Amino acid sequence: MIAKTPQTPYYAVIFTSIRTDFDNGYAEMADRMIELARQQDGFLGFESARETIGITISYWKDLDSIKRWRENTDHTVARNKGREIWYKSFKTRIAKVENDYGFQNI
Numbered sequence: 290m291i292a293k294t295p296q297t298p299y300y301a302v303i304f305t306s307i308r309t310d311f312d313n314g315y316a317e318m319a320d321r322m323i324e325l326a327r328q329q330d331g332f333l334g335f336e337s338a339r340e341t342i343g344i345t346i347s348y349w350k351d352l353d354s355i356k357r358w359r360e361n362t363d364h365t366v367a368r369n370k371g372r373e374i375w376y377k378s379f380k381t382r383i384a385k386v387e388n389d390y391g392f393q394n395i
Contacts, residue, residue: 290334290336291336291353291391292335292336292348292373293333293334293384294333294334294348294389295333297386297387297388297389298385298386298387299333299348299349299350299351299385299386300348300350300351300352300354300383300384300385300386301347301348301349301383301384301385301386302346302347302348302355302358302381302382302383303343303344303345303346303381303382303383304343304345304346304355304380304381305342305343305344305345305348305375305379305380305381305382306342306343306345306371306376306378306379307341307342307343307377307378307379308339308343308375308377309318309374309375309376309377309378311375313374313375315337315371315374315375316331318367318370321384322361322364322367322368323335323365324333324387325361326347326358329349329354329357330350330354330357331349331353331354331355331357331358332347332348332350332354332358333344333347333349333350334347334348335347335348336356337348337358342356343360343365348386352383355383364377388395
């Protein structure tokens with residue numbers, strides 16, 4: 290599903306990853322992180338896709354909201370497990386969205 294975002298500007302956190310071959314609770318933790326992020330002040334939505342490379346983009350009201358999410362204790366635990374177990378590599382990018390537009394044919 291494409292996230293419904295507000296009028297610009299807002300921020301996007303783009304998380305790109307390559308997984309290991311081991312699940313070891315990854316799916317459950319990923320679901321937990323989405324539910325937890327939804328409860329965070331400033332969270333606007335997310336989009337995710339996985340093939341060889343996984344890409345999850347979360348949208349945030351401002352940089353302070355992103356900082357609070359990064360400092361969240363449960364998110365820190367998940368990030369550390371990612372480094373230890375779930376990811377061969379990952380990269381996080383933060384971008385300011387200054388314009389967006391779209392099309393919907395339903």
